């Protein structure tokens with residue numbers, strides 16, 4: 105195994121839309137890939153009940169994960185009710201200690217959706233707890249601090265500055281299939297998700313002279329470089 109990459113999204117579909125191609129690229133390069141959905145996004149349908157739509161989203165997520173060669177994990181939290189606290193952080197820290205990822209991907213810190221902001225903060229808290237040996241979490245050994253990247257999401261645009269780019273051209277068509285495992289990915293909810301993510305992948309590709317790319321933000325302290333001379 106080359107390494108382990110874990111992506112954490114607020115709602116089923118967030119991870120696949122914002123960084124699914126990057127995950128698949130890691131899988132085909134021998135990495136162990138895990139997708140964690142904090143909620144199913146079950147309150148997102150105008151007619152179906154949360155129970156009905158949650159069941160549909162779970163099936164869609166399982167299909168998408170198979171296509172992306174990833175293991176999918178569902179956390180027990182409710183759409184629109186995610187909060188920053190030690191209960192969700194401890195649940196996530198347990199998984200992080202078991203999986204021991206080298207890389208974690210999640211939402212950028214700013215968003216128009218409260219669940220996305222909460223997920224960003226829960227991920228930070230969970231990584232801190234998982235990596236500090238003085239937190240007792242189910243007898244699990246502390247895990248190394250992973251490299252953390254923030255994926256690009258149409259709802260998390262405020263202040264997002266792309267820094268690291270991944271060329272996804274060779275996995276693009278498989279990513280599109282996984283994306284369209286979801287009804288919302290096929291445009292059935294009215295919002296043109298695919299058009300936005302397709303256009304963004306092309307734009308990021310143009311910026312690095314390839315066909316398609318996904319871009320990630322990092323904390324400012326991770327951009328520091330030391331030079332003896334400029």
Ligand SMILES: [Zn+2]
Pocket residue numbers: 114115118217220
């Ligand atoms: Zn979302």
